[in-house]
Amino acid sequence: MTEKFLVNSSPHYRSDESIRSVMGDVLIALLPALAVGVVFFGFRVLSLTAVTVAACIAFESLFNFIRKKKNTAGDLSCVVTGTLLSMCLPVTTPYWMAVVGAFFAIVVVKMLFGGIGKNFFNPALAARAFLFSWPVVMTSFIAPFRGADLPILGEISSEVIDSVSTATPLTYLKAGTMPDVSLYDMFFGNIGGCIGEVSSAALILGGIYLLCRKVITWHTPVFYIGTVAVITYIFPATGGFFNIDFMLAEILSGGLLLGAIFMATDYSTTPTTGKGRAIFGIGCGLLTVFLRYFGGYPEGVSYAILIMNIFAFSLDKITRPKRYGAGGEI
Amino acid sequence: MSTVEEVKILSKTFKGGIHPDYNKERTFARAIERLPASDKVIIPLRQHIGAACEPLVRKGDYVKLGQPIGESDASISCPVHASISGTVKAVEPRWNQNGTRELSVVIENDFEDRRFEECFPREKDMKRLSPEDIVDGARRYGIVGMGGAGFPLHAKLRAAIDSKVDTLIINGAECEPYVTCDHRAMIEYPRYIVGGILLIMRCLGLDGAILAIEKNKPDAINSMKITSEDTGITVAELETKYPQGGEKQLVYALTGREIPPGKLPTDIGCAVFNVDTCASLFRGFDTGLPLYQRVVTVSGDAVKKPKNLLTRIGTPYETLFEYCGGFEKEPYKIICGGPMMGLAQHSLEIPVVKNTSALLAFAEGNETIEENPICIRCGKCSRVCPMRLMPNYIFLYGSRGDLRECEKLNATDCIECGCCSYICPGKMHLVQAIRMVKGKLNRR
Numbered sequence: 147m148t149e150k151f152l153v154n155s156s157p158h159y160r161s162d163e164s165i166r167s168v169m170g171d172v173l174i175a176l177l178p179a180l181a182v183g184v185v186f187f188g189f190r191v192l193s194l195t196a197v198t199v200a201a202c203i204a205f206e207s208l209f210n211f212i213r214k215k216k217n218t219a220g221d222l223s224c225v226v227t228g229t230l231l232s233m234c235l236p237v238t239t240p241y242w243m244a245v246v247g248a249f250f251a252i253v254v255v256k257m258l259f260g261g262i263g264k265n266f267f268n269p270a271l272a273a274r275a276f277l278f279s280w281p282v283v284m285t286s287f288i289a290p291f292r293g294a295d296l297p298i299l300g301e302i303s304s305e306v307i308d309s310v311s312t313a314t315p316l317t318y319l320k321a322g323t324m325p326d327v328s329l330y331d332m333f334f335g336n337i338g339g340c341i342g343e344v345s346s347a348a349l350i351l352g353g354i355y356l357l358c359r360k361v362i363t364w365h366t367p368v369f370y371i372g373t374v375a376v377i378t379y380i381f382p383a384t385g386g387f388f389n390i391d392f393m394l395a396e397i398l399s400g401g402l403l404l405g406a407i408f409m410a411t412d413y414s415t416t417p418t419t420g421k422g423r424a425i426f427g428i429g430c431g432l433l434t435v436f437l438r439y440f441g442g443y444p445e446g447v448s449y450a451i452l453i454m455n456i457f458a459f460s461l462d463k464i465t466r467p468k469r470y471g472a473g474g475e476i
Numbered sequence: 477m478s479t480v481e482e483v484k485i486l487s488k489t490f491k492g493g494i495h496p497d498y499n500k501e502r503t504f505a506r507a508i509e510r511l512p513a514s515d516k517v518i519i520p521l522r523q524h525i526g527a528a529c530e531p532l533v534r535k536g537d538y539v540k541l542g543q544p545i546g547e548s549d550a551s552i553s554c555p556v557h558a559s560i561s562g563t564v565k566a567v568e569p570r571w572n573q574n575g576t577r578e579l580s581v582v583i584e585n586d587f588e589d590r591r592f593e594e595c596f597p598r599e600k601d602m603k604r605l606s607p608e609d610i611v612d613g614a615r616r617y618g619i620v621g622m623g624g625a626g627f628p629l630h631a632k633l634r635a636a637i638d639s640k641v642d643t644l645i646i647n648g649a650e651c652e653p654y655v656t657c658d659h660r661a662m663i664e665y666p667r668y669i670v671g672g673i674l675l676i677m678r679c680l681g682l683d684g685a686i687l688a689i690e691k692n693k694p695d696a697i698n699s700m701k702i703t704s705e706d707t708g709i710t711v712a713e714l715e716t717k718y719p720q721g722g723e724k725q726l727v728y729a730l731t732g733r734e735i736p737p738g739k740l741p742t743d744i745g746c747a748v749f750n751v752d753t754c755a756s757l758f759r760g761f762d763t764g765l766p767l768y769q770r771v772v773t774v775s776g777d778a779v780k781k782p783k784n785l786l787t788r789i790g791t792p793y794e795t796l797f798e799y800c801g802g803f804e805k806e807p808y809k810i811i812c813g814g815p816m817m818g819l820a821q822h823s824l825e826i827p828v829v830k831n832t833s834a835l836l837a838f839a840e841g842n843e844t845i846e847e848n849p850i851c852i853r854c855g856k857c858s859r860v861c862p863m864r865l866m867p868n869y870i871f872l873y874g875s876r877g878d879l880r881e882c883e884k885l886n887a888t889d890c891i892e893c894g895c896c897s898y899i900c901p902g903k904m905h906l907v908q909a910i911r912m913v914k915g916k917l918n919r920r
Contacts, residue, residue, distance in 0.1 A: 152809045153575070153822045155908045157894030158836075158843060159496060159653060159815035163901045165852055216848055223852075263852040263902070363859075418855025418868065458853075467864040469886045470724060471736040 165262070169222035171359045175352035176229050176408065182335045182345035187237040188293020191341050197241050199228030201248030209257040223262045227251050230270035230408060233342025234401060234448065235277070236287050238296065238307050243280060247273040267455050268415045271405075271448045278443075285443070287314050287338035312338040315399035316444035322383045325395055332398035343404040346397075353407040362411040365423035366430075370406040371397060373431025383439055402434065405447035415455040421465035422458075429454045488688075489715035490725040492862040494895045496653050496718055496816070498692065502775050502782045504656040508664055510786045511799055513560050515585045517790030518570050519545060520578040523829040524620040525627045526552030531581060537564045542595035542765045544618075545581045554628035555618045558583055559768040559788035561590040571826050573812045573819055580827075583790070596764040602675060605761070607637060610679040617760030618767045618830070623647055623658065623721070623750030626831035629757065635740070636680050636747040643731055644685040645741075646673055648700070648751040649714055649721030651690060652814025655834040657771040658751050660784045662689065662696035665755055666703035668762075672754025673709055675761065680747065684708040686730050687751070692716040718816060719893040723748050725862050737889050772828055774800045776836035778807040787828050794824040796835055805839035816894045846903035857896035857906055863889045867896035867906040874913040879920070887913045 183191040202224040210217045218224075231247050251273035259265040278284050288296070292310035296302055315325035315337055327337050335345025343349075356362045378396040382389035396402070401409075410416060410430050417426050430450045437446025522528035529546030533539055539558040546556040562585045569577035599605055605613075615630035646669075650658040662669060673685050687704065689697050691713050701711045714720050714729055724735050726748060733744045741748050756767045768789055775782040780801030787796060793810065797803065811818040812832055828835075857867040866885055873881040887910055896906040 151807065151820070151822055153820040154845075155905075155911065156811075156818055156820070156892075157816045157897050157907065158809060158811055158818065158820065158838070159894075159898060160843065160900075160903065161494070161496070161898055163899070164903070165850065165901050168852075168854070168901050261850075263850050360856075363855075413852045413854045416853075418853055418858055418866070420859075462866075462869070466866060466885070467858065469737065469865065469889055470728075470863045471734040471739070471889070 165221040165223065168361055169226050171356065171361045172226050172408070173222065173229060175355045175361075176233065176342070178348035178351045179233065179342045179345055179404070180229070182348045183233070183237070183341040186290040186293065186335055186344060187288060187341060188296055190237050190293060190296045190298055193298050194235065194237060194239060194241070194244055194341070195229060195232040197244045198232040198248050199225055201245045202228035202231070202252050205249055205252040206257065209253055218261060221262065224252055227256070227269045230342075231273050233404060234270060234274045234340050236284065237293060237341050238286055238288060238302050239277075239283055240301065243277055243283060247277050250276045263414050265414050266458065267452055268409055268412050271409055271452050274448050275452060286311050287340070288312065289338055290336050290344075314338045314444070315395060316438070319383060319392070319395055319399060320438065320444040322385065324384065324391060325399065329391070329394050329398060332395065337399070339399070340401060343401040346403050349403040349407055356407070356411070362407070363420060363423060365420050366410045366416065366427040367406040369424045369427030370410055370430045371402065373428045374402060374434055377431070377435045396438070400438075400445045401447040405451055406430070409448075410451050410454070415458055417458050417461040417465065419462055419465045419467060422461035425461055425465065426454050426458070429457065488712060488729050489717055489720065490728045490862055492860050492864065492895065493717040493719060493725070494860050494898055495716070496898060498653045498716075499775070500654060500656050500659070500692070502654070503773050503784055504659050504693070506660075506782070506784055508660050508771050508784045508786050511788070511791065511796060513585055513587065513589075513788050514791050514795040516565065517559055517583050517585070517788060518580050518792060518825075518827040519556055519559065519583065519790040520570065520572045520580045520827065520829060521546040521556055522578050523556060523626060523789070523831065524554045525625050526550060526554065526631070528579065529553065529556055531567045531579065533564050533567065533581060535564055535566055538562070539564060539583060540590045540592040542768060543592040552628060552631050554615065554620050554630070555766075557618050557766040557768055558592070559790050560585045561588050562586040571823055573821065573826055573829060573832065575819065575822070591765075595766070597762060598764065599761070602671070602761055605675070605678065607679045607681065610675050611637070613761055614757060616766070617757065619753060619756050619760060620767070620830050621750055622752040622756065622770060622831055623833065624723075624831065626829075629749070629753060632747065632749070633676070633679055635742050639742040639745070641680060641742055641747045642682070642745045643747070644677060644680060644682050645726060645730055645746055645748045646685055646687040646709075646751055646754060647721055647723075647726055647748055648687055648689040648696065649726060650693070651716075651718045651721040652816055652818075652834070653718070654775045654836055655773050655814045657773045657784055657833050659693050659696050661752050661755055661771055662693070663699050666699045668755035668758045669700070669751050670703050670707060670709065671758035671762070672756070673704075674707060675757055676749060676754060677708065684710065686710050686712050688712045688714050688726055688730055690714045690716045690720055718895065719862060719891070722862060722891055722893060724891065737886070767830055770828070770830060770832070772796060772832055773834040775834065776811070776838045777842065778803050778805045778837040778839040780804040789830060790827045792825050792827055793821065793835055796828070797824065797837065803837060807837040808840035809838045809843070811836040811838070816898070817892065849900075849904040850902040851904055852902050854901060856899045856901070860895040860899045862893060862895065863891055865890060867910060868904070870913060871904060871906055871909045874909050879913070879916055882913045883917060888917055890914060
């Protein structure tokens with residue numbers, strides 16, 4: 147025998163899908179929302195995103211280098227984290243804060259827990275929560291089409307921010323009144339808010355892409371948004387009952403769609419079963435409405451998802467699928 | 477059949493599964509060619525699940541085509557026969573496809589193909605055969621399940637009679653990528669298949685059977701529909717999905733019944749047989765010759781001219797590849813069976829046996845083995861698992877040695893179809909790990 151063949155255990159066949167291809171799909175799905183961000187808030191959106199992405203890649207590479215491990219930055223997961231982080235920041239966030247956020251997301255939340263698949267908090271959302279240590283920065287939102295007034299480089303003075311800032315629809319909803327913009331504007335993103343959250347249309351487009359590519363399942367977004375819809379419809383903060391306009395405004399404003407489609411579907415930090423994801427979505431929905439109605443900030447999506455992240459593993463445990471044959475005739 | 481069952485038949489698939497590239501176009505349109513007998517054959521004395529046969533011949537004996545050369549008294553066993561005529565050169569352990577050494581009879585071909593005297597058709601009118609005759613014939617002709625693990629047909633028929641099955645399912649799904657031997661069989665000798673099905677129907681006292689074929693074989697469906705007209709055989713078209721041909725998945729797709737853990741199809745009134753098994757049974761009664769040859773698909777990107785070959789049992793792999801023009805590229809991996817569940821082989825001297833459906837040769841680069849597989853908790857493995865297990869968690873607990881938790885996760889239910897490993901974006905070795913967990917659980 148002169149031939150040498152590889153002998154290993156079946157299957158001898160693997161799909162082309164890789165972590166890189168999955169993360170690439172998520173990035174493609176984020177593009178519409180990012181593009182809308184640029185349209186409404188100017189080119190600083192791109193420079194801020196570039197900073198968060200570059201910082202995330204750098205921190206992950208550095209961490210692996212120090213730990214003498216193979217660099218995992220190539221799986222693009224840190225690029226997704228960087229993009230998502232920038233998308234849940236106001237465009238006026240200083241670059242140094244973006245770098246701090248990237249450090250917190252990648253090093254503290256992700257890599258110290260063992261990297262992708264092992265972290266139990268969503269890195270981008272945890273970083274956002276951390277950056278709320280600077281609440282004024284995190285709650286200053288500029289009005290659409292005023293992004294051209296922002297300098298790409300350098301500090302943005304508080305006067306500039308004040309001159310272009312606006313109240314978001316959520317501020318109105320929090321106060322129990324309807325926003326001063328139409329639902330139509332809210333759907334397409336012509337409102338104030340974080341970079342990636344304003345355009346519901348763009349986010350839904352991305353969500354449909356992820357569903358078609360089978361990157362995410364429908365459970366979490368549908369149950370999350372559905373729960374918010376039901377509660378805000380029946381118990382609107384405007385008083386009374388059954389207010390469909392209020393419900394639509396709640397869904398289209400703030401980070402709900404960004405959270406439901408891109409954050410609450412993050413693999414590492416959410417359940418793996420369909421039922422688990424449904425419960426996860428319902429939990430996120432309940433907490434979101436609770437925080438929006440009774441919390442100190444108008445928004446509650448990021449904290450709702452972070453809280454539910456804790457239950458990812460236990461939800462998997464209580465929603466284990468019923469084995470084949472368990473309901474058989476014998 | 478009740479209305480409920482009729483409704484369920486419409487779905488004709490199962491939950492989970494994957495859609496790999498089937499790569500069947502390389503061979504499905506190629507007519508079966510008869511591979512000239514090689515100058516020697518190596519016939520393992522165990523080509524089936526169950527007890528190995530005792531050799532009936534010794535070195536130096538002259539054997540004829542169809543002559544029994546191994547037999548066992550065990551109830552789960554099946555005789556083996558000479559597939560050529562010639563002189564026994566050795567009776568010794570030889571490597572076989574399972575990666576073990578199995579006592580084998582090596583015969584040198586005299587190229588006379590002298591037929592064994594007792595191999596003659598005993599009963600021309602098959603309608604006069606009793607169930608007992610058919611069970612005896614299945615054993616006499618050395619027939620085993622040719623689509624899968626090689627369970628002796630006579631033992632399966634006996635169990636089916638004893639448990640009074642009400643549904644006979646004939647498996648022509650052929651869901652493994654690359655493999656086309658059953659596809660060709662259904663096109664080229666549908667009459668043998670139908671003849672065999674009728675024999676099994678007679679044996680089990682049933683007047684109907686469901687012949688299940690995946691939709692990606694319209695020509696086979698057509699051929700079988702025409703041939704099985706007015707026989708009581710219904711041709712069912714199944715969704716093309718792997719592992720549609722898995723016994724448990726097939727039974728569910730066709731009847732809506734699930735086989736409870738640790739039970740057999742016969743426990744829920746079903747019996748499943750492969751199409752080529754049926755054809756071999758019929759051929760046995762028709763010609764009096766035992767199962768001494770079978771169709772083997774030779775394919776894979778390293779093979780120059782992929783073919784479907786009618787091959788004598790015991791032919792070394794080398795002979796098949798040579799007949800297919802040799803290797804186009806340096807072969808890196810040789811697989812016996814399909815790429816999803818087939819067994820990687822270390823040598824080309826290993827012989828074709830009764831359940832060798834395909835031989836695949838792949839060049840390097842088809843398979844990248846990730847050095848650092850990672851579970852990203854995407855949950856795709858659970859979604860594709862046809863047994864509704866959670867492969868990622870079995871892996872997790874298994875790698876920590878927590879067998880109790882693996883047992884709670886029903887690791888032993890795994891049918892090792894490989895869907896989880898196939899789909900995993902992190903390239904985890906999931907089914908491989910579950911196999912080890914199962915081994916540990918079974919040894920306990």
